[in-house]
Amino acid sequence: MSMSIGWRLVLGFGLIVLLSLLLSMYQLHLFRDAMRYFEAVGTRDMQVHAYVTRIVQSRAALRSIREQAITEAALAAGRGRYADQAADRYRTETERALASVGQLEAHARNWAQAGASPERRRLWGELRQEASDLGGILREVTHGGQRLVALLGENRLPDALAMREKLEAGQRLLDDELVLISRITEKLTQSGRDDIAENYQAAVRSALLAIIGVILLGAVAAFLIGRSIAGPLAQFGAFVMAVGAGDLTRRLPERGGSELQRFGGALNDMAGALGTIAGQTVGLAEAVNAATAQIRASSQEQAAAVAEQLSAIEETTATLSEITQSGAQITRRVQEVEHSALATVQASDDGLRAVAATVQSMDGINDQVETVAATIVSLSERTQTIGEIILAVTTMAERAHLLALNASIEAAAAGEHGRTFSVVAAEIKRFAEQARDATDQVRTNLGEIQQGINASVMLTEEAAKRVAAGRQQTGASERTIRNMAENLQDSVQAFQQIVAATNQHQIGLEQVMQALDSIRQAATQTATATRHLEHASADLNNRSEGLVAMARKYRL
């Protein structure tokens, strides 16, 4: 029987949903029973606790009433109305306590027969028994209490106190009984808890079993449905893998009319179409491969040509850069030489001014030398005058010398009378000698002065000659410096022209450098693009070869 995938999935999911619904209903049933049991146990136990509590409260109230009655009786002796009120209250409370005990006994008797478990029924029976015992003890105690209150009403306090002693024993029995009842109640509660836990575990176990069962059923259903779908899909996968491996001759069996059969037919059609396309692709890939091989070869040739062109441009750029640097150095050198020439021109101007000042100074020196010469000549003339004076003095000294000699001769001729005169003659002679010595010394000094004057004349003449020679040399220097300045000026103009020319040349070289740099950049970009084209063509060729190889993998 052929069923579509949709119906198969609907069947599987519907079965799983149905099982889940049944399982949920079962679980709800189990939990509802458990809740009922919990509620019943709790209600019963709470009822028991309520009875016991009420009995305990009544016991305490009875004791309180009794003790209050005793106290009031002791304090208000002879006042019977208080005892009457206590008796009424005691009686009322006694009836309430006995009613509670009776209700507890009835409750226990009821559940002793209809308990949930034997253990609970046994405990309920014990509780009923203890409740019966408690009722008996309570009746005895309340009877005694009523008697005590009556004794108090009769103002028989000592008797009442004695009665209270007796009642204390009954009270202790009552307390013991209440303790037993409480223990039984606790056991009932514990038993209820155990039953609840057991019922809860039973419910959990049944729920787990139900869940496991649903899971198993769902797994079986999923396995069956999956196998019915995965089997054809595995065939389809093998078919597709074969087609992917290039086997386009394989075909899927086409049976039935389900979606999978239709899908298999579509895959067969696809394989056929792919075979047609693969055949066309192989042809195209081979054509593309041939074209990319040609592009790759062309791009390699172009890349080599561009690389050679770029190398040539770079060599040209480097050479031109060196030429530009050399030109810049030449320009700097020429500018330095121009500056040096300008400085030299300035220095030559300064030199001309210095030469003019030197000429002026030398003219002044020449004038001063002439003045010195005139002064020396005047001094020489003065020395001549001094010589004449010396000659006159010498003459006078000579005359004095002769006068002394003649005086001596006359004194000698005078004989004894001339002896005194001879002394005068000797003095005159000494004077003449001193005058002669002085004139000799003056003559010597004058001769030295004359020699100094002659030397000064010679030196002055030499100085004048040297000044004239210096003046002449200064004039020659002035002419030389002037000629040099003119030549330097011409040189400066020539250097300025050279600087302008080198600047223009440098600007042209820089423009050529910029153009070459642009060409180099363009060539670099072209080389880069060519390399990219080469890589792309190589990659394209490789891919086309791969495409051809891949296309040839198809078995058509």
Place this chain on the structure above:
Amino acid sequence: MSGTAGRVRWDEVRRRAESGVRAMEAALRGEGPWFERLLDDRTRELARPSPDPGQAAPREAALFCQGRSSCYALSLAGLERVEPLACWSPVPGHGAPILGLTLLGNSRRLLVDLDSLAARLPLREALRPGHAVLLRGWDGALAVDRALGVAPLPADARPGDILEDGCLVVSLQRLAARIMGREEEG
């Protein structure tokens, strides 16, 4: 005054020039070391004791004259005076020791070369200024290079002696006789 490299220290030059001017002006005013030294010499000269005329007999004084080659001592007793000799005129026909005629004072004198006369040296050749020593009682004169001065002769000096200083003591009588003889011969 000048240092290295020919540089002139004009301050030193001016200082020394001014110092020389001040020294000259001081000397002209009769001040300064030169004049002090002159005064000292003069004072020592005046302080020197002169010979006492009454204690010792005066020695004979002589005029010492310098010739061309030697010194001569002429006794003052035979001398008249000494005159400067500027020029003379040779006398034709007279030989040595007569030089010629000269004018001394207001009188014409026969000039005789003392060197030629006393030491028999040849006549002086060229005109040479000197002194002429006039002798008493004879209108001639002796030509010498220079009359040096008057000084006393040693006590034992005789004519013809040569003194310690090399001077020849000349006898005027012998000279006169010799001159006179030559005049007679001439």
